[in-house]
Amino acid sequence: MTPNSIIPYLVILPLAAAFLIIIFGKIVRPAGSIIASIASIGLFAISLALSFLITQYGVLIYKVGGWMPPAGIPMIVDSYSALILLIANLIAMLVTFYSVGYVKIYTDTWKYFTLLMLMMAGVNGVAVSGDIFNMFVYLEIASFATYALVAFGNESEALEASFKYAVMSSVASTFMLIGIAFLYSHTATLNMAYIGKFMEGNTTTKVISFVSVLFLAGFGLKAALAPFHAWLPDAYTKAPAPIPAMSSGVLIKVLGVYALTRLFFNVFGMTGPVSCILMFFAVISMLGGSILAFGQSNIRRLLGYSSISQVGYIILGFAIGTPLAVMGSLLHIFNHSVAKSLLFMGAGSMESSMGTQDIKKISGVISRMPVTGYTSLIGALSICGIPPLGGFWSKLIIILACIQAGYFGLAFIAAFVSILTLAYYFKAYAPMLFGSVEGASKVSEKNGTQFFMGTPMIILAVISIASALFLVPGVMNILLRFATATVVNGTAYVNIILGSMK
């Protein structure tokens, strides 16, 4: 067994789990949660193993069906994919555990776990695919599962949000498909490495500019960048609580940010205009998200707007494109995934014990639900960027990179948005966590947070405290440095892949 033959299991395992759950879920009641948990642990183990293998082998390629590229479809894991896979599968595993506790309020929980596993199959497929149309298909699988999961609660608002999200997202997908068609007509191949090879040196043709615009709109919507963000707060409001955690932590990172940066850095090669547009989008995301978050009274909408603003930071780092900025962005992907998933889980726990999403009606969480309260506090502090926690370091690196590259205005905006973030989190979370206990009905930890919901939150809180360790030399630092090199070296990716596909 060669090391590259474990790559397809990233897609096979969740798909197999989904089908097994469909078969057994209806007969044996707990089958759904058991199979989904085992599959998600397996996925995390595979991605951990891959991230160790990457440091030895550099790049792993699996040719599906043994067909040689460009005719065949390759599955490629390099250091950037490995880092993203590690983050995505870590969050997915913890979200699955959380779901085991949370979905008891629904009937037919097996359908929920089937959709969750299909979503994971799509997400992992996007991260490993080396063929642009194949990537599109996986992206659609993950998106369809999400539309269904957003509507899972079957409340009127959830259905409305799901319809809105599905229509917007499918328009974006159509743009992507047209972009792929133009790209195919120009390069006569769908393999990403061969497309990159074809375009070596001449990235400024009109076709490529048009394709870039289509892809910016398409993947920008999946990443919830500011002009395309309208679906996100609605979709998060009434979905089952693990879904915003999954979407914010995994979906917008992999489907949006990863796919966008993979195509623009490694296949097309970053050009001046594209990075300028990305900077513009990043700035309006950061400012717009944090200003809109001020007026929110619904906890999930506030966190949703905060996600938009933090995605702005990530895209800003990539748009600047210096090694330091890209490293900051990759670190911020990790920190934001962990902290925001934690906050959404906390919001779900508060909601299921107090029965409301209104910030004004929730109070005294720390004294009544210590686990939820303290972990949410850590998550909020990490997003705000309070020094020892993870969010501080990644934001600091991005701001320093702005100054280093000479963009003083952007550095000022990033620092200013960081203060705004602190302000709206303080405004929302201080009364909720420390407010008076009197007046509200008596609820205890037991009511809202069981073992399955508490444990993932504690693990995520520990990770977001410890994520500063990313910056000290170690295994993760090596992975982060390799991933940064992969992104920064840009189209050198093409030659590496073509070299090892022989």
Next chain:
Amino acid sequence: MSIYILCLILFSVGLYCVLRKRNLIKIIIGVGIMEYAANLFFILIGYTKEGRSPIYAHDQVIKNMVDPLPQAVVLTSIVLGLALMLLLVAISIRIYEKYKTFDITKINRLKG
């Protein structure tokens, strides 16, 4: 060239339908038209004039065939479109049960 412009017009009709219509079903039809236009465009890329079907038999020379890859790609894309269509129709049926209307201006319980 004119066939590409017709394809663009079909796409624009779909986009107009999604953006301007107030009925959920008409929006779904608009999404469908957009996808058909995208699929048609992909097929047109692979078309060569007077081309024949890309089936390779023993005694045939590979000459003047249409490109088979867009056809394979569009087949997948049509299946994705079908799945999306089913999901959208199912959601809109549920929306009708809850709101008793298909008018999107009246389906506005989400605020903020």
